Amino acid sequence: MDTIAAISTAPGRSxxxxxxxxxxxxxGIMTSxxxxxxxxxxxxxxxxxxxxxxxxxxxxxxxxxxxxHSYTGEDVLEVSCHGGALxxxxxxxxxxxxxxxxxxxxxxTRRAYLNGKLDLLQAEAILDLVDGRSLALHRAALRQLDRxxxxxxxxxxxxxxxxxxxxxxxxDFPDEDEGPIPAERIDAAAEDVVSxxxxxxxxxxEGELLREGALTVIAGRxxxxxxxxxxxxxxxxxxxxxxQPGTTRDAIEAVITLSDFPFRxxxxxxxxxxxxxxxxxxxxxxxxxxxxxxxxxxxxxAGRALDAEEVQFLDRLDAQAVTLVRTKADQVEASGGQPPDxxxxxxxxxxxxLHVSALTGAGLxxxxxxxxxxxxxxxLALDAExxxxxxxxxxxxxxxxxxxxxxxxxxxxQKLAPEVAATHLRAAAQAMEELLGVIGPDDLLAxxxxxxxxxx
Numbered sequence: 001m002d003t004i005a006a007i008s009t010a011p012g013r014s015x016x017x018x019x020x021x022x023x024x025x026x027x028g029i030m031t032s033x034x035x036x037x038x039x040x041x042x043x044x045x046x047x048x049x050x051x052x053x054x055x056x057x058x059x060x061x062x063x064x065x066x067x068x069h070s071y072t073g074e075d076v077l078e079v080s081c082h083g084g085a086l087x088x089x090x091x092x093x094x095x096x097x098x099x100x101x102x103x104x105x106x107x108x109t110r111r112a113y114l115n116g117k118l119d120l121l122q123a124e125a126i127l128d129l130v131d132g133r134s135l136a137l138h139r140a141a142l143r144q145l146d147r148x149x150x151x152x153x154x155x156x157x158x159x160x161x162x163x164x165x166x167x168x169x170x171x172d173f174p175d176e177d178e179g180p181i182p183a184e185r186i187d188a189a190a191e192d193v194v195s196x197x198x199x200x201x202x203x204x205x206e207g208e209l210l211r212e213g214a215l216t217v218i219a220g221r222x223x224x225x226x227x228x229x230x231x232x233x234x235x236x237x238x239x240x241x242x243x244q245p246g247t248t249r250d251a252i253e254a255v256i257t258l259s260d261f262p263f264r265x266x267x268x269x270x271x272x273x274x275x276x277x278x279x280x281x282x283x284x285x286x287x288x289x290x291x292x293x294x295x296x297x298x299x300x301x302a303g304r305a306l307d308a309e310e311v312q313f314l315d316r317l318d319a320q321a322v323t324l325v326r327t328k329a330d331q332v333e334a335s336g337g338q339p340p341d342x343x344x345x346x347x348x349x350x351x352x353x354l355h356v357s358a359l360t361g362a363g364l365x366x367x368x369x370x371x372x373x374x375x376x377x378x379x380l381a382l383d384a385e386x387x388x389x390x391x392x393x394x395x396x397x398x399x400x401x402x403x404x405x406x407x408x409x410x411x412x413x414q415k416l417a418p419e420v421a422a423t424h425l426r427a428a429a430q431a432m433e434e435l436l437g438v439i440g441p442d443d444l445l446a447x448x449x450x451x452x453x454x455x456x
Contacts (some may be wrong), residue, residue, distance in 0.1 A: 001074070003029065004107055005100035007088045008455035014083030019091045020455065022108055025099045026075035030064060032098040040066045048079065048091060051098040057090045058082055072108055073115030106452025110445065113437060120437025120448065121150045124391060127451055128211065135260035136379070137210040140388045149387035149394075150436060152200060157432035159193045160405065160425055167422045183412070190409050190425075197402040200389060204398075206379045207390035209294065213255055213262035214375035217289045220299035221310065222270025225327035228358035229299060230254075230267035233368070251285045258368045261376050266293075271313065295374055296322045297367075302355050303332035319350030323370055330357035393448075397435040404428035 003023025009016075021029060030038050032051040038044055043063045047056050061080040070076040081091045096102065109126055112118045118126075125144035132138050143149070166186045218226045234254050252267045268286030290296065296317055300306055303326075306314075314322065354370060356363035373380070379388065389395050404427045411421035437445075 001111070003100045004103035004111075005092060005095045006103035006108070006455035007092055008108075009083070009088070011085070011088075012083075013085075016080050017083045017088035017091075019079045019081060019088055019095060020108065021077040021079075021095050021100050022070070022072045022074045022103075022111060023100065024075065026064070026077045029095060029098040029100060030062070030077060033094060034062060038062050038064045040064050041069070043080075048081070048094060050094045057094050058087050060091065068115070071117065072111040073117045074111060103454060104449075105454050106449030106456060109452055109456055110449040113445075113449075119147075119150050120445075121153070121394075121435070122147065123437070124448065126456070127448075128390065130453065130456060132211075133213070133255060134210065134257050134262035136376070137262065137390070139260075139384075140207070140210055140390055143385065143387060144390070148385065149389070152387050153432055153435055156193065156196060156200075156401070157429055157436075159189070159196070160401070160429045160432065163189045163193065163405075163408075164422055164425045164429070167418050167425065187409060187412065190405050193428075194402055194405050194409075197398055197405070200387070201395060201398050201402070203378065203382070203386075204389040204395040206376050207388040208392065208395075209375055210262065210379070210388065211390050213264040214294040214371075215264045215266065215289070215292060216295040216297065216371060216375075217266045217268060217286075217293040218297045218299060219268055219271060219286060219290060224270070224299045224301055225358060226270070226299050227267055229297065229325060229327060229356065230265060232356075232358040232361070232364055233258075233265055251289050259372045261372055261379075263295075263371065263375070290317075294321065295371060297325050298322055299325045299327045301331075302326035302329040314351060321374070322351050323367070323374070324351050324353040325367065326353060326355040328357065328359075329355040329362060330360045394435060397431045401428040401431040401435075404431065 001023055003021060003025040005019065005021040008018045008020045033048050034046045035049075036044075036046065038046070041063070043061050046060060046062050048058055048060050048062075049056055058081045063078045063080075065071070065076040065078070067073060067075045077095075079091055079095070081087050106127075109118070109123050113120060113123050122145050125141045128137055128141035129145070132141055163186065166181050166189060218230055220226050230252070234256055251269070254265050256263050256265050266289050268289055271286065298310075298314060298317075300310060314324070352370065354363055354367050356367055358364075382388075389398065404424045408421050408424035408428070411424060
């Protein structure tokens with residue numbers, strides 16, 4: 001392999017920036033840039049000079065990590081220079097002039113994977129640590145980086161291989177009426193694998209939500225307090241709030257964190273027969289968001305009956321995903337009218353109703369708790385160290401492995417030849433190996449590492 005280099009810290013004004021190089025030419029590059037020997041794994045302060053002009057570039061902190069004890073498994077040079085727009089670029093230019101080429105996105109981590117420092121699940125965990133916007137995903141990524149999920153996949157792969165080994169006896173003794181391994185034992189071992197895979201797959205939906213955020217759409221008729229609720233949940237005034245219906249013409253999205261869990265909160269245009277073309281477009285956008293929503297907060301003022309159109313709208317939604325938010329609860333109390341729970345028709349069957357005031361904050365804590373419980377109840381119930389399936393790729397490979405083991409059981413039920421049935425176990429084991437990256441098509445690896453930033 002050749003030697004690569006990149007700036008590993010974000011651009012902009014800062015105290016320091018880090019420039020890294022990795023590859024077989026690192027030792028020669030250091031000789032070109034620095035005067036004096038740089039010992040392995042010991043940071044030293046040096047003047048970095050340009051290899052062609054000899055001009056001083058910056059006074060930097062240099063750390064050399066000899067192979068194989070480095071992030072990539074190769075010789076690695078880390079240069080901590082002054083931050084800002086110019087110094088890191090000049091340092092990078094000097095390293096490239098000395099013999100390195102610009103790194104591709106994710107190339108440092110890809111080399112770590114190719115050199116056996118990480119498996120593919122751990123590499124993806126690093127990407128989640130870089131991109132993650134919630135503490136819940138951060139914790140899940142740390143467990144994955146510590147091989148929590150990898151170990152579970154290793155165990156499942158070993159269990160599948162064990163089933164294969166049991167089948168070998170049947171293949172080796174085809175003329176025996178009763179082979180040395182009872183058929184019930186082989187079936188039970190395969191059924192146990194299916195059960196364990198399905199148990200892990202139960203975390204897939206919420207695991208994906210941890211990465212993407214639970215899409216939570218605020219809907220309702222115009223002027224019922226949707227934007228005020230949106231601002232209250234965001235914790236700041238994100239959208240304009242007026243008494244005039246139809247103020248929100250387009251969907252407005254914000255990423256928020258509730259009890260360490262991520263949500264994509266969307267404020268939508270009021271659902272009604274619009275008076276103009278612009279508002280009509282906004283309502284169509286709202287309906288598209290609703291079609292893909294994980295959760296819906298349907299707003300209607302406290303103290304009034306739902307109209308027929310609202311009830312009809314709620315009846316079309318999944319009751320488990322909907323919360324009826326009775327907004328402006330403070331106005332009912334201030335008017336001296338009936339308490340919000342009295343004289344107001346209940347929500348359609350199965351839909352939970354909460355009374356909230358964006359002005360006073362009443363009911364917001366209960367609403368936040370309801371959102372977290374609705375979107376992440378399974379994750380909350382898990383043991384703190386339990387691994388999560390956080391990517392569609394993981395779920396796809398696990399489902400493929402499960403289906404192959406089920407096909408193996410079906411083949412045995414149909415009395416097919418043992419060697420024919422066992423081909424499904426080999427395919428299941430290969431699905432697990434691809435999940436870990438033990439075997440990995442080039443296009444899969446290119447897709448995974450292309451999502452990284454340059455320098456990682």
